[in-house]
Amino acid sequence: MSETTKVTAAMVAIGDELLSGRTQDKNIAHLAKFLNIKGIELAEVRIVADDTGAIVEAVNALRAQHEYVFTSGGIGPTHDDITTPAVAQAFGVPVINHSLAFSMLQAHYKKRDMEFSTARQKMAQTPDGAILIENTVSVAPGYIIENVYVMAGIPAVFNAMILAVEPQLTGGKILLSSTIDCPHGEGTIGDDLAIIARQNPEVSIGSYPRFKLQTYSTQIVIRSRSQVALDNACRDVETMLSKYAIT
């Protein structure tokens, strides 16, 4: 893959608890930061309920549009864990008992003198043709099917699975970024910033308002795949801000 190719990914975060306000998602920001470092741009996230139709629709829409799709949640042992049959349906393949996953889990529970119950055996199921993702935290694996990476929802396990698949991900050129803190509100600098954005087409300039103690300030984040373009745009912003310096 070329160093200048833009490589994009999407995420499907699965679970009623994310949509009821019960659970504050932690995996989105973690995945985003990890992908940035790999030169992969997280382009969209969908949070969907434990609902087969919603999962199928999201996985199929996103896997067609992006190099990688990562899912989180719904691969545990209980009745509300429906990610695997939904992903299988999205790919039009059957759910199978994955023999390697089955033997790993069987050995794990035997060693601990715990029953390898029907519920636990469910965690050995994958869509036909999937390749396992190692879970160094709690054994039950995730899996890869084509460009879709199916991972656990528990942050510690999700993070371990990200590390496990890292060598298999190929990114483009890394997106560089610089952040400039600006003590003025967006309304003050907005017109000048728009001019700088137009004059620096190789960068994207994000402007993030903060509102504290009844006063607005702004963080300006400049991103580019070119260090030269990034440096030029940063210099333009610093020059512009010096106009507003409190003297």
Next chain:
Amino acid sequence: MSETTKVTAAMVAIGDELLSGRTQDKNIAHLAKFLNIKGIELAEVRIVADDTGAIVEAVNALRAQHEYVFTSGGIGPTHDDITTPAVAQAFGVPVINHSLAFSMLQAHYKKRDMEFSTARQKMAQTPDGAILIENTVSVAPGYIIENVYVMAGIPAVFNAMILAVEPQLTGGKILLSSTIDCPHGEGTIGDDLAIIARQNPEVSIGSYPRFKLQTYSTQIVIRSRSQVALDNACRDVETMLSKYAIT
């Protein structure tokens, strides 16, 4: 609207910063909890970049599927705030200067002896036909167009706008819920819980694993629009758990 009707909503959270890991979203969980109390189910969330095509696609897909769509972000004064032209494009209407918004903002900046710059005037723009949402925090309004509620991304302003639109939202019957803490992992109780889920079709039972100190425990969340069905399912779960009581 009938008391038993299910009313659903979706959210479109807009902003590159949510997809770069720079900003941890706070609005999703806040909206979810607020909607729960109103008897409206948050069925899907999409997080999209500051990208017109992505915003148009998400808004149009979701407004066709749900009673309400709420957006957050992208209505400020800077060049990267593109939510308004994107929403106008989604509805096929022009962007206009909203005269009430314009005069409110003009008066606000005049009172503060601040320039009503081109950047700030941008915050008076809406898609043609929109109705304003009051911003009690910092004046610049959100707006409603058909079933789409366009609101600010800053949590303090987002929350104020939610309160402003509250009287206009009509929910269905409120989803009741009970949470039962279970000291056992999902693998232990999973088979029994699946039986209870099948025997109690009027409730949805969510099972949420926790992993701490190398040990799994589970939170069981039971939800229903019927108090009787909820009580029955809770009793069944308590009875099941008593089987596993540590004696």
